[in-house]
Amino acid sequence: MKLTIPYYLHKVGAGFPSPATDYIEDDIDLNSYLITNAPATFIIRVQGKSMTTAGIYDGDLLIVDKSQNPRNFSTVIANVNEELVVKTLIKSKGVNYLTSGSKNTSDKINLTINPEIIIWGVVTYVIHKQQ
16 A cells, blocks of 8 residues: 655754645655565554654654564564564663663573564664654
């Protein structure tokens, strides 16, 4: 499905507003902008507040790419005890951990001693409503 919306050439400032209709460049397809590998990409909604320190809030939509290899401090979707969770992956001295979004590893889940935990994909974008 192709979804296009107007794309403005002019960047928006945080100061005095100006009419933007004079700066329309073209339409943009959000799929082509947000998704690099469509067959390996899915969207999932967040439930819970454990990742607020990482800027991920209850009700947010996450765009997840299953084809990407997670790097250190990547936000990932993992299957933990048959439940999908969003966590931060930390790689440290040959041991991988999942945490709740901060560099504080007190809540860490050790992936080395829990090989049944599977990383499903890497979060590439977070979509949340401005309040």
